[in-house]
Amino acid sequence: MTTQAPPPDAAPAHSIGLARLAGLLADRTRAAFCLALLDGRAWTAGELAAYARVAPSSASEHLTRLTEGGLLVEHRQGRHRYVQLASPRVAELIEGLTAHLDPPAERPSGLRAVNASAALARGRTCYDHLAGRLGVAVTDAMTGRGLIDQDGGFALTGAGRTWFAEALATDTATLRAGRRPTARGCLDWTERRQHLAGVAGARLCAGLLERAWIRRVGSGRAVRLTSTGAAALRDLLGLDAEAAGLL
């Protein structure tokens, strides 16, 4: 007899599920796939293979595992196999894990790499919302204006809801659609600060793209604030884009 009380069916069925889920991400190549797919777009199998530098055959097998595991959904079109993250929940799952990686240490080498990573640090999308200095600066500005409460947790305030209605012409009723939280903090791995995620974060990002206040740069996930966007953010949030290093 031990001092502990081991339940009759000691190892719970739960542990098997947890191990299997973790196992999906417990491989360098699959992890790279998921991180790449965090940009929210659909990639083809070949693109992912090239990105992770593995043979197409290897990539194919990994993708079937990830889709069967429920992390990815696929969509065949012609001779292409497009895959993307199955849902915002999956994106949150992966974000949540990466937030627990100790050091943001990572020093790029080579001029193109430096430029690319500087652009990413300035602003980028994180699945369907904004991240990087841009995402954090907007979140901070909204917090400063009382639109977001970061003091007692992370939530959109009443004022924040009306701001969405007025500034972005959002139907506020749809801000709480389904089970997905209206607002959520997402830890930024370059800034180590929270930025706005959840339904509101997605709306904000979509709204800015729609109005061409931000624009995707290159083919990746980096985004750049446009000059009209900078003016709009100064107007709506009192955000000084230049001082925040967003230009």
Added chain:
Amino acid sequence: MTTQAPPPDAAPAHSIGLARLAGLLADRTRAAFCLALLDGRAWTAGELAAYARVAPSSASEHLTRLTEGGLLVEHRQGRHRYVQLASPRVAELIEGLTAHLDPPAERPSGLRAVNASAALARGRTCYDHLAGRLGVAVTDAMTGRGLIDQDGGFALTGAGRTWFAEALATDTATLRAGRRPTARGCLDWTERRQHLAGVAGARLCAGLLERAWIRRVGSGRAVRLTSTGAAALRDLLGLDAEAAGLL
């Protein structure tokens, strides 16, 4: 040339870290250890070995991997090796993963198992805060009284902060200690609903235990509401413990 822009150092160093972190949980035995340790207490190596039904030697190796990976901390005392989760952050990490497991399906067999799992479903601790029907009911009552905002995210309101000061004699200044969020929603895997976690959740649980409003039952993580506790919750939150099936 592909249509995608693969960065020169294609597979980011990040993916290695993610894979390694996930790998720590990608084993049935280690997953079982972590789930057991979610009760927040320190277990000895032997207890965990018996719990997961593996040889002590296997358990030992798993524990060194988990501690070296930063998920566990150990504390040697005499000939015992006590381990526990390294921090609330780790508990959140594991909770976050388990929240993504599809079905809560799990049907216990045997009378003792049924009793045990019924007690767990009624009320239990989840690392350092309350979960089960008890945790969800308290959270709902607090939400109904405007102490918690679950509408725009998950946050403790101003009224909630004063409630902590008055009802639990908490120093509200310490409610935002360090980087840990004041309030956080934690998805309950029996109820599939959010309950209060974060610093406030820990304070609440500690406060109730201190006042003997709840009491640990058995040696596990199950807790039971006492009769004075039921009266107190009716007083402070208007919560009808009997109607909520907490007795």
Added chain:
DNA sequence: GCCTTGTTTCGGGCCCGGCCGAAACGTGCC
């Protein structure tokens, strides 16, 4: 001192799962 008990280290066996290349399949283009 000896014995018990909790833990660790080591060796060995086994199997899973990663990778690749070659070949087959399907689709779209010409």
Added chain:
DNA sequence: GGCACGTTTCGGCCGGGCCCGAAACAAGGC
């Protein structure tokens, strides 16, 4: 039809990791 290209399946190789048992270490208890 024929060709090119993206993808998948299969076989084979190989390394890593999970398990155990036996033996070696502590740390108490006597």
